[in-house]
Amino acid sequence: MTHELPKAELHCHIEGAASPGLVVEQAAHYGTDVSAFIDGDRFVWHDFTSFLAAYDTASSLFRTEEDYARLAESYLASIAAQGAIYSEIFVSPDHAADAGLSPLAYVAGLGEGIARARAKHAIECRMIVIGVRHLGAEAVERAARFAASGPHPLVTGFGMAGDERIGRLDAFADAFSLARQAGLGITVHAGELAGAESVRDALDHIAPSRIGHGVRAVEDFALVERLAETTTVLEVCPGSNVALGIAADFASHPLAELVAAGVPVTLNSDDPPYFDTSLGHEYAMAAQAMGFDDAALRRMTRTAIEAAFVDEQTRGELL
Ligand code: ADE
Ligand code: ZN
Numbered sequence: 001m002t003h004e005l006p007k008a009e010l011h012c013h014i015e016g017a018a019s020p021g022l023v024v025e026q027a028a029h030y031g032t033d034v035s036a037f038i039d040g041d042r043f044v045w046h047d048f049t050s051f052l053a054a055y056d057t058a059s060s061l062f063r064t065e066e067d068y069a070r071l072a073e074s075y076l077a078s079i080a081a082q083g084a085i086y087s088e089i090f091v092s093p094d095h096a097a098d099a100g101l102s103p104l105a106y107v108a109g110l111g112e113g114i115a116r117a118r119a120k121h122a123i124e125c126r127m128i129v130i131g132v133r134h135l136g137a138e139a140v141e142r143a144a145r146f147a148a149s150g151p152h153p154l155v156t157g158f159g160m161a162g163d164e165r166i167g168r169l170d171a172f173a174d175a176f177s178l179a180r181q182a183g184l185g186i187t188v189h190a191g192e193l194a195g196a197e198s199v200r201d202a203l204d205h206i207a208p209s210r211i212g213h214g215v216r217a218v219e220d221f222a223l224v225e226r227l228a229e230t231t232t233v234l235e236v237c238p239g240s241n242v243a244l245g246i247a248a249d250f251a252s253h254p255l256a257e258l259v260a261a262g263v264p265v266t267l268n269s270d271d272p273p274y275f276d277t278s279l280g281h282e283y284a285m286a287a288q289a290m291g292f293d294d295a296a297l298r299r300m301t302r303t304a305i306e307a308a309f310v311d312e313q314t315r316g317e318l319l
Contacts, residue, residue: 002283005297008086008304009268009279011212011235014110015059015095016271017075026061043274048193048244051274059095065109072113080121082280086305086318087123090130090161093146094139107152114154124318126156126309128187133162137171144175148182156309157185159212164193169201176206185309187212187235192246196220210235210307218254228262233307238285239277240270250289266304
């Protein structure tokens with residue numbers, strides 16, 4: 001029973017964690033029609049582009065500090081009930097700006113929600129500011145400068161999401177180096193929508209301690225060996241990969257192959273309601289469909305805590 005296992009995640013987009021019910025409430029509050037992309041209790045989309053469109057529209061319905069506080073608190077409460085002790089959420093100042101909220105108010109609101117969840121549910125959380133790749137290098141650098149400015153004590157990392165097929169990774173190297181110089185942890189999405197060469201580019205140009213997804217490294221075994229040798233931690237999101245067609249199903253997902261090759265891996269939900277998943281479901285499917293036993297799942301939780309962008313005291317308390 002994976003329900004009892006302690007769980008930790010490193011890869012969840014907070015805008016993508018808003019449940020359809022919460023988005024419908026926001027839509028009613030702001031007088032917006034969301035029937036084009038919410039049907040009952042499901043988000044409706046059919047490919048990465050329409051997923052992003054639904055995601056961006058849902059995000060635009062979170063407009064105030066309190067909206068974001070509620071979003072963070074409700075999400076963290078939901079995973080604490082599934083056994084989560086730690087979560088890192090990707091936060092996107094570009095999405096907040098589109099909704100008319102300043103980046104500082106945005107992280108203040110999320111920080112308030114995190115504090116409420118910690119008090120009520122004993123779950124720890126940190127924020128990773130992300131730039132959106134398809135908005136271009138200038139926008140990603142702006143997000144990095146914001147992250148590096150010390151906007152909130154719980155902002156401890158910088159990363160990049162968005163459409164990985166757009167732009168060359170070296171164009172974003174300056175953004176990552178200024179975030180790194182500010183002492184932030186570094187992660188980048190690679191090897192999800194694009195193949196092994198994208199993971200190699202991430203190692204060559206960014207040298208992150210963690211890679212978001214990274215699973216398409218299995219297209220090149222020498223690269224898998226390089227991930228293992230450099231102990232680059234993968235933030236693996238099997239349910240997301242299945243929903244987006246990157247893997248056919250859980251049973252044939254490359255997670256087991258990566259583990260066998262010695263790559264450090266963690267389990268994550270990415271944008272859980274969009275992909276019909278949750279952190280608890282990822283652990284359950286890793287057990288049921290992929291054959292991982294409790295000890296292997298506990299190791300993944302431990303890997304996540306060891307790779308988390310937290311101070312050593314917090315890490316020690318979580319381990
Ligand atoms: N932003 C939100 N979810 C994402 C995903 N799965 N890949 C890239 N960018 C994202
Ligand atoms: Zn992601």
